[in-house]
Amino acid sequence: MLKEKLLELLAPEVEALGYELVELDAPGAGGSGTLRIYIDRDEGITVDDCERVSHRVSGVLDVEDPIPGHYVLEVSSPGLDRPLRTEAHYQRQLGHLVKVVLAPGSPGRRRYKGRIEAAADGVIELEVDGERVALSLSDIESARLVPEF
Numbered sequence: 001m002l003k004e005k006l007l008e009l010l011a012p013e014v015e016a017l018g019y020e021l022v023e024l025d026a027p028g029a030g031g032s033g034t035l036r037i038y039i040d041r042d043e044g045i046t047v048d049d050c051e052r053v054s055h056r057v058s059g060v061l062d063v064e065d066p067i068p069g070h071y072v073l074e075v076s077s078p079g080l081d082r083p084l085r086t087e088a089h090y091q092r093q094l095g096h097l098v099k100v101v102l103a104p105g106s107p108g109r110r111r112y113k114g115r116i117e118a119a120a121d122g123v124i125e126l127e128v129d130g131e132r133v134a135l136s137l138s139d140i141e142s143a144r145l146v147p148e149f
Contacts, residue, residue: 003026023038081146087122090124094117098116114128
């Protein structure tokens, strides 16, 4: 619940600066821990970009105070193993290798590793071991690119 509230609160602020809020990791129960915000843009991310977003987000968090207790704010690029959260994220990564973990109670097995073949209408399609598998975005707990060298 806290993660969705933070995404709703912070995404417009990050986008107003010209960045995409790719993902965030919210502090644990009780608010203690680290709030990690992953940002990106076509030109890539620099330390100055992270500082700019950190300053803007800190001001919003100070005013809105959505996180109880003490926490540390970190802003960074998503890295080579970037998380995928939205349909647009998957569409930009067509053909790339990804690890997907489904939420408990989802149909089928829980973990998949395969190439992204399609992403549309709330469904992604992966090629896993020579077979095409369709997964609902609403069933995905987490997904990350697998760097290939």
